[in-house]
Amino acid sequence: MAAHETQVDSSELDGYVVPAQHHAHHFRSADHQFATAKQGMWIFVLQEVLFFSPLFVAYLIFKFMYFESFHAAAKELDWVLGAVNTVILLISSFTMARAVTAAQRGNRAALSENLFWTILCAFGFLIVKYLEYSHKFHVGTLPGSFFHNDELLAIAPQAPLFFTLYFCMTGLHGLHVAIGIGILIWLWIRSKRGDFGVNYYTPVEMTGLYWHLVDLVWIYLFPLLYLVS
Amino acid sequence: MEHSSPVGTNYLNYPKGIWSWIYTLDHKRIGIMYLVSTLFYFLMGGIFATLIRIEHMTVGPGIMDANTYNRVFTYHGTIMVFMVIIPMIPAAIGNFVLPMMLGAKDVAFPRLNLLSYYIFVAGSFLGLATLFFKGVDTGWTFYAPYSTRTGSAAAMMVMAAFVMGFSSILTGLNFMATVHKLRAPGQGWGELPLFIWAIYATSIIQVLATPVLALTLVMLAVERIFQVGFFDASLGGDPVLFQHFFWFYSHPAVYIMVLPAMGIISEVVPVFSRKPIFGYKPMALATFGIAFVSFAVWGHHMFTSGQSDFANKVFSLITVFVAVPTGVKVFTWVATMYRGSIRLKTPFWYALAFMFVFVIGGMTGMVLAAVGADIHFHDTYYVVAHFHYVMVGGTLMAFTAGLHYWFPKFFGRMYNEKAGFFGFLAVFVGFNLTFFPQFIMGQLGAPRRYYNNHPDFHELNLLSSYGSFLIGLGFVWVAIYLVYALVKGPKASDNPWGSATLEWESTSPPAMENFRHDPKVTHGPYDYVALERK
Numbered sequence: 001m002a003a004h005e006t007q008v009d010s011s012e013l014d015g016y017v018v019p020a021q022h023h024a025h026h027f028r029s030a031d032h033q034f035a036t037a038k039q040g041m042w043i044f045v046l047q048e049v050l051f052f053s054p055l056f057v058a059y060l061i062f063k064f065m066y067f068e069s070f071h072a073a074a075k076e077l078d079w080v081l082g083a084v085n086t087v088i089l090l091i092s093s094f095t096m097a098r099a100v101t102a103a104q105r106g107n108r109a110a111l112s113e114n115l116f117w118t119i120l121c122a123f124g125f126l127i128v129k130y131l132e133y134s135h136k137f138h139v140g141t142l143p144g145s146f147f148h149n150d151e152l153l154a155i156a157p158q159a160p161l162f163f164t165l166y167f168c169m170t171g172l173h174g175l176h177v178a179i180g181i182g183i184l185i186w187l188w189i190r191s192k193r194g195d196f197g198v199n200y201y202t203p204v205e206m207t208g209l210y211w212h213l214v215d216l217v218w219i220y221l222f223p224l225l226y227l228v229s
Numbered sequence: 230m231e232h233s234s235p236v237g238t239n240y241l242n243y244p245k246g247i248w249s250w251i252y253t254l255d256h257k258r259i260g261i262m263y264l265v266s267t268l269f270y271f272l273m274g275g276i277f278a279t280l281i282r283i284e285h286m287t288v289g290p291g292i293m294d295a296n297t298y299n300r301v302f303t304y305h306g307t308i309m310v311f312m313v314i315i316p317m318i319p320a321a322i323g324n325f326v327l328p329m330m331l332g333a334k335d336v337a338f339p340r341l342n343l344l345s346y347y348i349f350v351a352g353s354f355l356g357l358a359t360l361f362f363k364g365v366d367t368g369w370t371f372y373a374p375y376s377t378r379t380g381s382a383a384a385m386m387v388m389a390a391f392v393m394g395f396s397s398i399l400t401g402l403n404f405m406a407t408v409h410k411l412r413a414p415g416q417g418w419g420e421l422p423l424f425i426w427a428i429y430a431t432s433i434i435q436v437l438a439t440p441v442l443a444l445t446l447v448m449l450a451v452e453r454i455f456q457v458g459f460f461d462a463s464l465g466g467d468p469v470l471f472q473h474f475f476w477f478y479s480h481p482a483v484y485i486m487v488l489p490a491m492g493i494i495s496e497v498v499p500v501f502s503r504k505p506i507f508g509y510k511p512m513a514l515a516t517f518g519i520a521f522v523s524f525a526v527w528g529h530h531m532f533t534s535g536q537s538d539f540a541n542k543v544f545s546l547i548t549v550f551v552a553v554p555t556g557v558k559v560f561t562w563v564a565t566m567y568r569g570s571i572r573l574k575t576p577f578w579y580a581l582a583f584m585f586v587f588v589i590g591g592m593t594g595m596v597l598a599a600v601g602a603d604i605h606f607h608d609t610y611y612v613v614a615h616f617h618y619v620m621v622g623g624t625l626m627a628f629t630a631g632l633h634y635w636f637p638k639f640f641g642r643m644y645n646e647k648a649g650f651f652g653f654l655a656v657f658v659g660f661n662l663t664f665f666p667q668f669i670m671g672q673l674g675a676p677r678r679y680y681n682n683h684p685d686f687h688e689l690n691l692l693s694s695y696g697s698f699l700i701g702l703g704f705v706w707v708a709i710y711l712v713y714a715l716v717k718g719p720k721a722s723d724n725p726w727g728s729a730t731l732e733w734e735s736t737s738p739p740a741m742e743n744f745r746h747d748p749k750v751t752h753g754p755y756d757y758v759a760l761e762r763k
Binding site for chain 1: 328331333334335336337338339341398402405406409410413436437438440441443444445448451455456457459464466467474501597617730731742
């Protein structure tokens, strides 16, 4: 923000300055527009949290209803892969934060580089997720009526419900990661083109907020699903 | 600041061409597009309502069979809730009026605003497309497990509601940012018109509650398509969980419907009483009080669902609290009228009707809030009558009040006042004739949603049906004289009612960027003395 407020005197920052920076007719200034966009994004992040909430609530309710089953079913998950993904996402959040800072300082090279690493991490996350999913398809620990792992069913009669929740929660999160990749690639192309500078980096910062939220959801999903056993 | 539209043009005729409407980012045009869409769906929902009432004019089978009847009341409910009452005031009137009341040129995110509109259109088309795929027969509440098993197109309708939910969320987000960031110089939170407060509180509910419904509907669709067991007891799920999730949204949604209506009444009453609103701060606080409490009362829809006695009592108690801020509002309107110099124009007639029927709707709501009474009244016509008194008598009357009040601003024309009064009379009398008998039927135990009613209720049913025809005629009449006014009505002045809020400082209809000069707030939204001195 600080860099943004001093955008009029951008010579001090000796970063890259976007040539012609317009603001929409209903805003007083580019700063006004930026502040509004930022508030809108925070409200969007808030609704995202609530969007995930029913699955978390359902998970908690069913977990306490069928404690034994969920305990046994959670043991089926590979916590090592989960931990690897957690680390990958944390790194991606770090590079994303660096990308935002680079954009604020008008450092085009660092911006593109950090966006690139973020995208790479996001793909890494999805690849690990794919490995986990394919394993589950292989052993039959699938949602609801698709569940066909009799050994687990014998010790955990409610395992199908656990995997319903597992697939829905991680699936919805994975969808957010995939959408994030799309946005990040768009940012990366624009950063290469020189669309962002000290006086304009709104999309980078907004995507940063989104990406941290996606990370945060995983920070809750990981212990709830993988570590409870 | 300079403006780009030529002098003498307005938002309706500049720029020209159908594409300038389809791609428009102007909040006024988007508001008018919402207005046309919701009015069209209102007509559809009304036709379904009339079909229901015709069916009930005969004791046995009437004009349709039982399965068709289930579909007809489902479409009536779904269309009226998701396509009419929820978007009608915030998205149609709000879109037009809210930025102008703030002295802004547009909402915070105009592109998002247009996107919300098209999301709404896509969602509503998807919903109506179910008509061609066996229809939907679940009722608008989509209760599991029936909705996950029925052979009708429930999944498609559920996805339609999901899509329309996003329109609602994005509109709420947009309005919140607009109120925070785009107020005119000199307009603090204490100088906001109460309609803005109402829309702001509504937006908070839209942003916080709608995502929960959205995901719940996804869960329902997943359940239906893959039989995965969220809500299916045979797979370890819990159907009551669906009810909890559903009402966690749908009860606050009731206030998405009624808070903007109250906002309109708070604008109309002071203007036509020529008196500042009595108790501005309590009114604004009451708006937020209702929004706040609305999140903690959803269980009162589920007194007979088998939730614990303790939960029943707590939800019953909290529900009663809703009456406190609501009472503050009603008393405030009445106190505003006291010793005012009242002008009985059409918007004010509707506002008066609102207060009358809303109190009946609210008081019967208190009866339903009491667990003991609700066990008796649950799923009877008493409930139907109660929520129609609040939704139709409340929201729809207030919407009609707002439509007449802002009509000169929207279109720059005046409607005929006498015609307006007769329309009002038909709607008001018809409304009470339709729904008051349903209170009596409900009290006597007539169950709702039944295809055949007991012969004992025949006379009451007939009365109710005749009333509904009168409402229908009333609204057709309103449509006729408003359309006539659009074409042939006398030109309206910039501020025909002598209102003190900012939107009346623009021309009627407003120019493309709303104000020829950036407006400055020099007096409060209800300060008529200062307005006349100016």
